[in-house]
Amino acid sequence: MTEAVRARRILTMDPGRPEILDGGILIRDGRILAVGPWKDIAGHGVRRDLGAVTIVPGLINAHTHLELSHLARRITTGQGFMAWADSLFAAMREGPVDESAVDLAVRDARVSGTCCVADVVAREAGVVRRALDRQGLGGILLREFSGRNRDFSPPSLPGHWSAAIHSLYSTDQGFAQCVKGWCLGRNLPFSLHLAEVPGENELFRSGRGEFADFLLARRILPKGYEAPGLSAVEFARDLGLLDNSTLVVHCVQVGGRDVEILAESGASVCLCPRSNRLIGVGDPPASALHAAKIPLCLGTDSLASVPSLDLWEEVRAVRRLLPPSSPLQDLLAMVTVNPARALGILRDYGHLETGKRAAWAVLPGDLEER
Ligand SMILES: [Zn+2]
Structure with missing residues (x-):
């Protein structure tokens, strides 16, 4: 069947x-x-009128951890990263991933206009892929690695997938380069959390500080750790991790020089402002x-740090951080064409144009042009 869908504005x-x-x-x-224009489309298919709405390309959530969905409202927030991480570690030890919670999270994401997610998985790729397939949501799984390893030959995951490292404080630098090299060799996206935590720059500059003590006490950082003497962003650049196929997640603790380095590198940056705030x-x-x-x-990040996977809430949060004159198109690019390009899925997503998937979202009224 061919369908002709009408909207007041596209x-x-x-x-x-x-x-x-x-x-x-x-x-x-x-x-x-x-x-x-509707007059050119109307006569060619079974008609469906969406009414007086503005539609935009289906939204792409560039950073989630769906396998953590069962931890919604169970993790300590508002007391900084270290309290949050300890609470998360404890909750993860308590029980396995809950497939019905993943299903529910994926359904909520879809209902709010998301058509595709880049999901970081450490344990339960099968559970996540099944939930995405059941709900008809597109997804690229990013298998997350940390620690140290000499060899890197990851087993395949179901569907479209690539590899990521957790962060530079939890992953040996040689191993991080190995994972990035594996992605580069296959023309696949690579991702890492970077400059999220206060103290991350101090750790890489001097090897000292409260965050360094936290990591050493939990054996995340090895004894005798030698700091590279750089900011987090400089460290990532010097390791060759930043290029136009890298998605850098968070970038909260970045200064002027770091911003220049990121811009020069061609890397995309995924902001998760609600998670950072919470x-x-x-x-x-x-x-x-x-x-x-x-x-x-x-990206929303996971339900362990945000109350919902509604990407429009992320758009509202970043709008509050930008000058009031920022164009709507720039905000929309952050959830459509930019993540599609960063994740290598521009063939299917990012625009409403011939050949792409028929996935759209309705623009909420409060986000119409001011
Ligand atoms: Zn994350």
Whole structure:
């Protein structure tokens, strides 16, 4: 069946034709056959009218951990990263991943307009993939590694997947380079948490501080750790981890020089402002990152640090951190075309245009242009 879908306004994210008033999308077998004025689309399929709404490309959540969904409302927040992490470690020891919680989280994400997630998995890739498939949500799984390892030959995961490291404080630097090299050799995206925690820069600069003590006490950092004498971002750059196929997650603790390095590297940065605020690590310098023209993406992070996987809430949170004059298109790019490009899924997602998946979201009224 060919379907002709009508909306009062379509924001395509295609720079050649960003806005179509009284627009239509022609769909067959889940793909877009055509996008244009309703008068050109209406006669070619079974009609469906979405009404007086603005539709945008389906949203891409660039950073989640769906396997932690059963920990919703069970983790200490608001008291900083270390209290949050200890609470998380304890809760994870208590029991296995709950598949029904993952299902529920994926359903909530889909209902709020998400069409695809980049999900970081450490343990239960099968559970996550099954939940995504059941709910018809696209996803790239990023298998997360940490610690130290000489060899890197990861077993395959179900569906579209790549590899990530947890962070530079939990992963040996040689191993981090090995994982990045594996991704590069396959033309796949790579991701890491970076500069999230207050004290992360102090750790890499001097090897000392409260955060270093925390990591040493939990044997996350080896005894006799030698700091590289760099900021977190400088360290990642010097290891060759930053390029246009890397998605750097968080970047809360970054200064002016770090922003320049990120911009020069071509890496994309995924902000998770609600998670940062709720854990208590501060706000990311979204304005400076945006002004430097770094491709920004948004992620909710997991239900262990946010109350919902509603990506529109992340858009609202980052809007509060940007100048009031920031265009709506720039905000939308963070949940559509930027993550599609960063994750290598631009063929299917990111725009409403011919050939791509027929996935859209309705723009909430409060986010219409101010
Ligand atoms: Zn995360």
